[in-house]
Amino acid sequence: MYKRILIGLLLLVSFSYLGNSQDKFRNPVKYPIKLTGSFGELRKNHFHTGIDIKSSGNYKLNKVYSVKNGYISRIKISSGGYGNALYINHPDGTTSVYAHLEKFSKKISEIAKRIQIENESFEINPDTLYIPVSKGEYIGQIGNTGRSFGPHLHFELRNTLTEHPLNPFIYGIKPKDTKPPELLKLKIVALDTSYNVLNSAIYPLKKTKYGNYIPQPFTINYGAWRVGIEVLGFDRMNGTHNKNGIYKLSAYIDDKLIYGFVMDSLDFDKMKDINAFIDFKEYSESGKKYIRLYKLPGMDLDIFSENNSGIVNLFANKKQKVEIVAEDYNGNKSKVIFNLKRDNNIYPGEAKLYNFYIDFNEEKRIVNGNVSLLFEKEDLFKNMYLLLTNNIDTTNVYSDNIGVFTNYEPFKNNIDIQVIPMSLDTFLEKMCIVKTEKNKIINYGGKFEDGQLHTLIDSWGTYFITLDTIKPVIKPLKFFTKKRNTKSISFKIWDNFETAGLAKEMVYKGYIDGKWVLFEYDKKKKKITHKFEKTLNQGKHRLKLIVEDDRGNKNIFESNFIK
Numbered sequence: 001m002y003k004r005i006l007i008g009l010l011l012l013v014s015f016s017y018l019g020n021s022q023d024k025f026r027n028p029v030k031y032p033i034k035l036t037g038s039f040g041e042l043r044k045n046h047f048h049t050g051i052d053i054k055s056s057g058n059y060k061l062n063k064v065y066s067v068k069n070g071y072i073s074r075i076k077i078s079s080g081g082y083g084n085a086l087y088i089n090h091p092d093g094t095t096s097v098y099a100h101l102e103k104f105s106k107k108i109s110e111i112a113k114r115i116q117i118e119n120e121s122f123e124i125n126p127d128t129l130y131i132p133v134s135k136g137e138y139i140g141q142i143g144n145t146g147r148s149f150g151p152h153l154h155f156e157l158r159n160t161l162t163e164h165p166l167n168p169f170i171y172g173i174k175p176k177d178t179k180p181p182e183l184l185k186l187k188i189v190a191l192d193t194s195y196n197v198l199n200s201a202i203y204p205l206k207k208t209k210y211g212n213y214i215p216q217p218f219t220i221n222y223g224a225w226r227v228g229i230e231v232l233g234f235d236r237m238n239g240t241h242n243k244n245g246i247y248k249l250s251a252y253i254d255d256k257l258i259y260g261f262v263m264d265s266l267d268f269d270k271m272k273d274i275n276a277f278i279d280f281k282e283y284s285e286s287g288k289k290y291i292r293l294y295k296l297p298g299m300d301l302d303i304f305s306e307n308n309s310g311i312v313n314l315f316a317n318k319k320q321k322v323e324i325v326a327e328d329y330n331g332n333k334s335k336v337i338f339n340l341k342r343d344n345n346i347y348p349g350e351a352k353l354y355n356f357y358i359d360f361n362e363e364k365r366i367v368n369g370n371v372s373l374l375f376e377k378e379d380l381f382k383n384m385y386l387l388l389t390n391n392i393d394t395t396n397v398y399s400d401n402i403g404v405f406t407n408y409e410p411f412k413n414n415i416d417i418q419v420i421p422m423s424l425d426t427f428l429e430k431m432c433i434v435k436t437e438k439n440k441i442i443n444y445g446g447k448f449e450d451g452q453l454h455t456l457i458d459s460w461g462t463y464f465i466t467l468d469t470i471k472p473v474i475k476p477l478k479f480f481t482k483k484r485n486t487k488s489i490s491f492k493i494w495d496n497f498e499t500a501g502l503a504k505e506m507v508y509k510g511y512i513d514g515k516w517v518l519f520e521y522d523k524k525k526k527k528i529t530h531k532f533e534k535t536l537n538q539g540k541h542r543l544k545l546i547v548e549d550d551r552g553n554k555n556i557f558e559s560n561f562i563k
Contacts, residue, residue, distance in 0.1 A: 023068060023069065023092075023135065024172060025067045025068050025096075025171045025172055025173055026065070026067050026068070026135060026136060027067070027173055028053070028064050028065055028066075028067050028096070028098060028153060028155050028173070029053060029056070029061075029062075029063070029064060029065070029142070029153065030061065030063070030065070031056045031061050032175070032176075032239075033053055033054075033173070033174070033175040034053070034054045034175055034237070034238075034239045034240045035051055035052060035053060035054065035175055035237055035240065035242065035244060036052045036053075036054050036150075036152055036240065036242045037050075037051060037052030037152075037154075037242070037244065038051060038052075038235065038237075038244035038245045038247070039051055039165070039167040039168065039169065039245070039247075039263055039266075040167070040245050040247065040263030040266065040303070041244055041245030042245055042274060042277075042278060042289045042291075043274070045271065045272060045274065045275065046271040046272070046274055047263075047266050047271060047274050047277075048245065049156055049165035049266055049268070050097065050099075050154050050155050050156035050157075050165065050168070051154075051155050051156075051168050051169075051173070051174075052152045052153070052154055052155075053142075053152060053153040053154075053155055054152055054240065055142050055150075055151040055152055055153075056142075059141075062141055062142035062151070063138055063140075063141060063142075064098055064101065064138070064139055064140045064141065064142060064153055065136050065137060065138055065139060066088055066096070066133045066134065066135055066136065066137045066139050067088075067096050067135070067173065068088075068090045068092075068094075068096065068135050069090065069091065069133070069134055069135045070088045070089050070090040070091065070096070070132075070133060071088065071089055071129075071130050071131055071132045071133060072086055072087065072088050072108065072129055072130075072131035072133060072139075073087050073088070073089045073095070073127060073128070073129055073130070074086070074087035074125070074126065074127040074129060075087075075104070075108065075111065075112050075115070075124065075125075075126060075129060076124070076125045077112060077116070077122065077123055077124050077125075078123050078125070078146060079122070079123060079146070079521040079522070079523035080146055080147045080523050081146050081147055082097075082099035082100060082146050082147075082154065083099060083100045083101065083143065083144075083145025083146025083147070083148060084099075084100070084101040084102070084103065084104065084140070084143065084145045084146070085097060085098060085099040085100070085101065085146075086098045086101070086104065086108065086139055086140060087127070088133060088139075089160055090160075093159065093160050093161065094157050094158065094159065094160060094166065094171075095157070095158045095159075095160045095163075096155070096156065096157055096158075097154075097155065097156035097157075097158065098139065098140060098153060098154075098155060099146065099153070099154035099155075099156070100142075100143050100144060100145050100146050100148040100151075100152065100153065100154050101140040101141060101142065101143045101145065101153075102140070102141040102142065102143025102144070102145065102151075103140060103141050103143065104139065104140045105137075105138050105139050105140060107131075108131070108139060108140070111129075111131065112124065113518070116518055117516075117518065120509070120516045122518060122519060122520055122521050123521075145522075146523075147523075147524075149524075155168060155173070156168070157171060157173075159265075162267075163268065164265050164266060164267050164268075165265060165266045165268070166264070166265050167247075167263060167264050167265065167329070169247075169329040170264060174329065175237050175238065175239070176237070176238045176239070177237040177238055177328055177329070177330045177332065178238060178330070178332065179235070179236050179237060179238065179328075179332060180211075180235075180326075180327075180328065180332035180333055180334045181233055181234065181235040181246050181326040181327070181328060181332070181333075181334045182233055182234055182235070182236065182334065183205050183213045183231060183232070183233035183324075183326060183334055183336055184204070184205060184232045184233055184234075185202055185203065185204055185205055185231070185232040185288075185290075186202070186203045186204075186205055186215050186229070186230070186231055186232075186336060186338070187200055187201070187202045187203070187229070187230035187231070187232070187279065187282070187290050188200060188201050188203070188220060188222050188224075188227050188228075188229060188230075188340075189227060189228045189229075189230060189279070190222070190223075190224030190225075190226070190227055190347060190349070191224075191226055191227060191228055191294075191311065192226075192349070193226075194382060194383045195296055195297065195382045195383075196352075196382075196383070196385070197281070197350070198224065198347070198348075198349035198350060199224070199347045199348070199349060199350060201222070203215035203216065203220065204216070205336060211334070211335075212334075212335045212336070212337050213334065213335065213336045213337070214336070214337055214338055215336075215338050218338055218339060219319060219338070219339040219340075219341060220338060220339065220340050220341070221341050221342070221343040222314060222340065222341075222342065222343055222347075223342070223343040223344075223345045223346045223347035224314060224342065224346065224347060225313065225314060225342070225346070226311055226312065226313050226314065227311075227312050227314060227340075228292060228293065228294035228310065228311060228312070229251060229293040229294065229310070229312065229322065229324070230279050230282075230290040230291060230292050230293060231249070231290065231291055231293060231324055231326075231336065232288055232289070232290045232291075233246060233291075233326055233334075234246065235247065235326075235328050237328075245263065246263075246291070246326050246327075246328070247262070247263050247327060247328045247329045248260075248261070248262045248263070248325075248326070248327040248328070248329075249261055249291065249293070249324070249325070249326050249327070250305070250324070250325045250327075251293040251310060251322070251323070251324050251325075252321075252322070252323040252324075252325075253312060253320050253321070253322060253340075254320055254321050255321070255323070257305075257306055257308070258293075258306070258308045258309075258310050258312070259293045259294060259295070259304075259306060259308060259310035260304065260305035260306050261301075261303040261304050261305060262303060262305055263303060264303070265302065265303075266302075266303070267301075267302060270300055270301055270302075272410070272411075272412060272413070273299050273300060273301050273381075273412070275381075275410035275412075276292070276295075276296045276298065276299050276381040276382075276410065276412070277291065277292060277299070277301065278290060278291060278292065279292055280408060280409070280410045281407070281408035281409070284408045285408070292310075293310050293324065294309055294310030294311050295309055295310055296381040296382045297360065297361075297381070297382055298360050298378055298380055298381035298382055298412055299381060312340065314340065314341065314342030315341070315342055316341070316342045316343075316344055318341070319339045319340070319341045320339065320340045320341065321337075321339055322336075322337070322338050322339065322340050323335060323336070323337050324336040324337075352385045352407060353387055353405075354385035354386055354387045354407075355368070355386070355387055355388060356385075356386040356387075356388060357383065357384070357385055357386070358375050358380060358383065358384045358386055359383050360377075360378065360379070360380035360381065360382050360383050360384065360412075361377060361378065362377060363375065363376050363377050366386070366388060368388045368389070368390060369390040369400070370390070370399065370400070370419060370420040370421075370422070371388070371390065371399075371400075371402050371417065371418070371419050371420075372417070372418045373386075373388065373404070373415055373416070373417055373418075374415065374416040374418075375415060376413070378412065378413075379411060379412055379413045379415060380409075380411065380412055381409075381410065381412050382409075384406055384409050385406070385407060385409075386404070386405070386406055387403065387404075387405040387406075387407075388402075388403065388404060388405075389402070389403035389405070390402060390403075391403065393464065396464055396465075396466065397422060397423045398421050398422060398423055398431065398464070398465040398466060398467070399419055399421055399422055399464050399465035400422075400464065401462050401463075401464050402417075402419065402462065402463045402464060403461075403462050404417075404457070404460050404461060404462075404463065405460050406460045408460075409460075410459070411457075411458060411459065414456035414457060414458050414501070415456065415457050415458075416454060416455075416456060417433065417454060417455060417456070417457050417463065418449075418452040418453070418454040419433060419452060419453050419454070419463075419465055420451060420452050420453075421453060421465055424451070427467050427469070428448060429551065429552060430467045430468055430469050430551050430552075430553075431446060431448075431453055431465055431466075431467060432444065432445055432446050432453075432455075432465070432466065432467075432468050432497075432503065432550070432551060433445070433446045433453060433455045433457075433463055433464070433465055433501070434463065434464060434465075434466050434497065435457070435461050435462065435463050435500075436461070436462050436464075437461060440498065441466075441496075441497055441498075442497065442498045442499070442500050443468060443497035443498065443499050443500070443501075443503045443550060443551075444456070444457060444463070444499075444500050444501030444502065444503055445499070445501050445502035445503030445504065445550055446465075446501075446502060446503075447502065453465060455501040455502045455503075456501045456502055457501060458500065458501070468496070468497060468549070468550070468551040468553065469551075469553060470495075470496045470553060471547075471549070471553040471554060471555040472493055472494065472495045472496075472506055472547040472548070472549050472553065472554075472555050473492075473493065473494050473495075473555065474491055474492075474493055474545055474547055474555050474557040475491060475492040475493075476489075476491055476557075477490045477491055477492050477527065478490040478529075479491065479543075479559070479561065480561065481559060481560060481561050481562065482561075482562050483562070484538070484562055484563065485563075486532070486563065487531060487532055488529055488530060488531045488532060489529070489530050489532075489543070489561075490527055490528065490529040490530070491527070491528050491545065491557070492525075492526050492527055492528075493506070493508060493526060493527075493528055493547050494506075494526045495549045497549075497550075499550055503550040504550045505550070506547060506548065506549050506550070507547070507548055508521070508528060508545065508546065508547045508548070509545070509546045510528070510530060510543070510544070510545050510546075511543070511544040511545075511546075512530075512536070512541055512542065512543055512544075513541055513542055514542070514544075517530055517533075518530065519545075532563060536563060537563070538563050539562065539563065540560060540561075540562050541560070541561055541562070541563060542558070542559075542560055542561075543557075543558065543559055543560075543561055544556065544557070544558045545557040545558075
C-alpha cells in the first residue's frame with residue numbers, strides 16, 4: 001500500500017518536473033514539414049498509423065527532437081518494422097513515436113547498447129524505461145532503418161493507455177495544405193443480400209469548371225436491385241507530389257448521409273479491416289485502392305461516423321441524387337455529383353466455383369481429403385464462397401497441392417489449417433507448410449498435433465508440405481584474416497525461404513574469443529556488421545557466427561583473424 005503511494009508521488013513529482021500537460025507540441029524537426037505519407041493512408045494490409053516526414057536532404061538538418069516534455073518509456077531496435085525507434089510518454093496522456101532513425105543521441109545510444117549486451121541481442125524492445133527528456137531535446141537522426149525504403153521520419157502520436165494511434169494534425173503537427181483531394185474514378189458494384197459481388201462497372205470522373213467531379217453519363221442507369229458505391233482518389237499537400245490518403249469522406253443520397261469516415265484515430269487490433277475498407281479484389285487484380293462507400297457486416301472500425309451500411313437500393317421510376325464529399329484536415333473539399341437509377345434490364349451475376357459456403361457469424365471446420373480449415377466466428381468480413389482443392393503432385397511425397405481459393409475475398413483473421421502428411425519419416429521436425437507466391441516459396445512453419453501438421457494462413461493460394469533441410473547461408477563481405485587496423489567486419493546472411501504464419505524468422509549470434517558481441521542487422525541488405533570495441537586488444541582473435549532458421553537448420557562460420 002505504502003509502496004504504491006510512494007510510486008504515485010514519485011510519478012507526480014516527475015511529471016511536475018517534466019512540465020505542464022497543456023504545453024503545446026512542437027514539430028519533431030526544425031525545417032518546414034513535408035509529407036510522403038499521411039495518417040490513415042491506405043497501405044498493404046494496414047492503415048498508416050502516423051505521418052512520414054520527408055528528409056531535408058541535409059544531414060545536419062535531419063536532427064529529430066522531442067515534441068514535448070516527457071520520458072522515454074521504450075527503445076525498440078529491430079531489423080524490420082520501425083527499425084530504430086523511440087517512444088516518449090507525455091504528461092497529457094499521449095505517447096510520441098519516432099521510427100526508422102539512423103541513430104539515437106549519445107545518452108540514448110549508450111543505454112540501448114547496454115540493454116543489447118545484457119540481452120545478448122541486437123533486437124531489443126524494453127518498455128518499462130524512465131529516461132526524462134525535455135521539449136526540443138535532440139534524440140536522434142532521421143534514417144532508413146527497418147522496413148523503410150528511403151530516409152524519412154515516421155512520426156506517431158498514441159493514446160498512452162490504449163496505444164491507439166492519433167492523428168498528429170489534431171495536435172498541430174502538420175504541413176501547409178491548400179490543395180483539395182483529387183478524385184479519379186467511380187465504381188458501381190451490384191451486391192446480393194450477403195454482400196457478394198454480382199457485377200460492377202467503372203466510370204472515369206471529369207472535373208467541371210465549377211470544381212466538382214462528374215461521371216459520364218451524369219445519370220447512371222444500372223441493372224441491379226442494390227448497389228455499393230466506390231471511389232478512387234488521393235490527396236496532395238503543398239510542396240510535394242506524393243499521393244497521400246484522404247482524411248474525411250462522406251456519401252449522401254438525396255442529401256441524406258449514408259456513409260462517412262474520419263481519420264482521427266486508429267486501432268492496431270483492427271488493421272486488417274483495411275482489406276474490407278477497400279475493394280480487395282480490384283486491388284489484387286489492378287493494384288488500385290478503391291474505397292468502398294459501404295460497410296461489410298464483419299467490419300469493426302471506429303472511424304465511421306454513421307451506423308448506416310451505405311448500401312443503395314435502386315428504383316426504376318426514381319432518380320436518386322448522389323453526392324460524395326472528400327475533405328482534408330484543413331477543410332479543402334472535392335465533390336462528386338451524379339444521379340443513380342435502376343435500369344429495367346437486371347445484369348446477370350458472375351458465376352462462382354466453390355465447394356463450401358462459410359457463414360462469417362458461425363464457427364465451422366471444413367474437411368477435404370487430408371486437409372481441414374477451421375473458421376472461427378468473425379474470422380471473415382462476410383459470408384464466403386470457398387473452393388478447397390487437393391491436386392496430386394507426383395514430385396512431392398509429403399502432400400498434395402492444396403488450393404484455398406476465395407474469389408479474392410480476404411480473411412479478417414488468420415485461419416487454422418491442418419494437413420495430414422502422406423509420408424511420416426524421421427524428418428518430422430523439418431516438415432513445414434509452405435505457399436507458392438510470385439515465383440517464391442513462403443514458409444508458414446507448422447506444429448504437429450495428433451499426426452497433423454497445422455499452422456495459420458493469412459490469405460488464399462496454393463499450399464503444400466515440404467521439408468526444409470537447407471541451412472542458412474553466411475557469406476563474408478568485409479572480413480580479413482590477416483589485415484590489421486580494420487574497424488569493422490560484415491557478412492551477408494540469408495535463408496532459402498521467407499517466413500509467415502507460425503514460422504520464426506532466422507536468428508543469429510556472434511562471438512569473439514568465446515564472448516558474445518553485437519552484430520547490427522540490416523534486413524533489407526541481408527547484412528550483419530560488427531564494429532570492433534576499443535577494448536578489443538590488437539593481435540589474434542577467434543570469430544564464431546551461428547545462424548539458424550525456423551526448422552533448426554544451423555550454419556556455423558568460424559575463423560581466426562588479426563586486429
